[in-house]
Amino acid sequence: AQSVTQLGSHVSVSEGALVLLRCNYSSSVPPYLFWYVQYPNQGLQLLLKYTSAATLVKGINGFEAEFKKSETSFHLTKPSAHMSDAAEYFCAVRVLRTGAGSYQLTFGKGTKLSVIP
Amino acid sequence: KAGVTQTPRYLIKTRGQQVTLSCSPISGHRSVSWYQQTPGQGLQFLFEYFSETQRNKGNFPGRFSGRQFSNSRSEMNVSTLELGDSALYLCASSLDGGENTEAFFGQGTRLTVV
Numbered sequence: 001a002q003s004v005t006q007l008g009s010h011v012s013v014s015e016g017a018l019v020l021l022r023c024n025y026s027s028s029v030p031p032y033l034f035w036y037v038q039y040p041n042q043g044l045q046l047l048l049k050y051t052s053a054a055t056l057v058k059g060i061n062g063f064e065a066e067f068k069k070s071e072t073s074f075h076l077t078k079p080s081a082h083m084s085d086a087a088e089y090f091c092a093v094r095v096l097r098t099g100a101g102s103y104q105l106t107f108g109k110g111t112k113l114s115v116i117p
Numbered sequence: 118k119a120g121v122t123q124t125p126r127y128l129i130k131t132r133g134q135q136v137t138l139s140c141s142p143i144s145g146h147r148s149v150s151w152y153q154q155t156p157g158q159g160l161q162f163l164f165e166y167f168s169e170t171q172r173n174k175g176n177f178p179g180r181f182s183g184r185q186f187s188n189s190r191s192e193m194n195v196s197t198l199e200l201g202d203s204a205l206y207l208c209a210s211s212l213d214g215g216e217n218t219e220a221f222f223g224q225g226t227r228l229t230v231v
Contacts, residue, residue, distance in 0.1 A: 032216050032217055041224075041227070042119070042224055042225070043123075043207055043222035043224045043225050044207065044209075044222040045222070045224050046159075046219055046220070046221070049219065051217050066125075090160065094216050094217075097173050097215070102163060102165060102167070102172045102214055103173075103214055103215060103216050104150065104162045104173055104174045105150070105152075105162070105209070105220060106162070106174075107159060107160040108159075109157060109159045110160075
């Protein structure tokens with residue numbers, strides 16, 4: 001079954017430092033992968049999505065992610081962290097429910113990002 | 118363009134009661150999915166509705182049910198509430214729920230069962 005694993009439930013970086021949030025997927029076919037961000041007491045907002053058109057995907061708020069098939073990874077990065085980036089980040093994959101013939105999002109456990117001033 | 122609207126934002130219920138949560142998707146979107154988010158289990162898929170039909174269902178007991186109306190608005194119902202049902206319930210809408218379609222989430226309903 002397709003799934004994603006996020007390494008590190010909590011990541012702390014200094015303001016201005018590189019942000020790297022890790023996500024590995026397991027899939028026997030090219031997956032559709034997504035990164036979402038959740039601020040406290042809010043819903044999820046889409047940061048970016050991979051659809052096989054390009055391996056380097058640029059998203060909102062300066063984030064980007066690179067799809068690496070050889071490593072089955074889709075890590076999220078941002079060159080310089082801002083205080084406003086403090087939130088929880090979720091990696092997700094669209095999974096086909098064969099019995100239902102439709103798709104659902106399956107999420108990783110999430111990584112909480114703290115930004116230290 | 119209005120986003121996904123979930124009502125109410127907060128609910129406090131007593132064990133054994135039932136509750137109904139509402140979700141109004143983005144105009145034109147026909148697929149509505151529901152997720153339960155808890156600190157221990159993370160985000161778990163409840164069910165998906167498309168054109169008034171439940172198309173997909175997660176591994177939740179029958180106490181969790183839902184429906185979708187002809188205008189694509191959706192409701193989910195939880196009967197005989199248990200303490201463990203305390204969670205943030207998120208609704209997501211998309212055009213058709215296909216593999217590449219983007220899902221837009223509402224702000225969620227925070228349910229507390231006491």
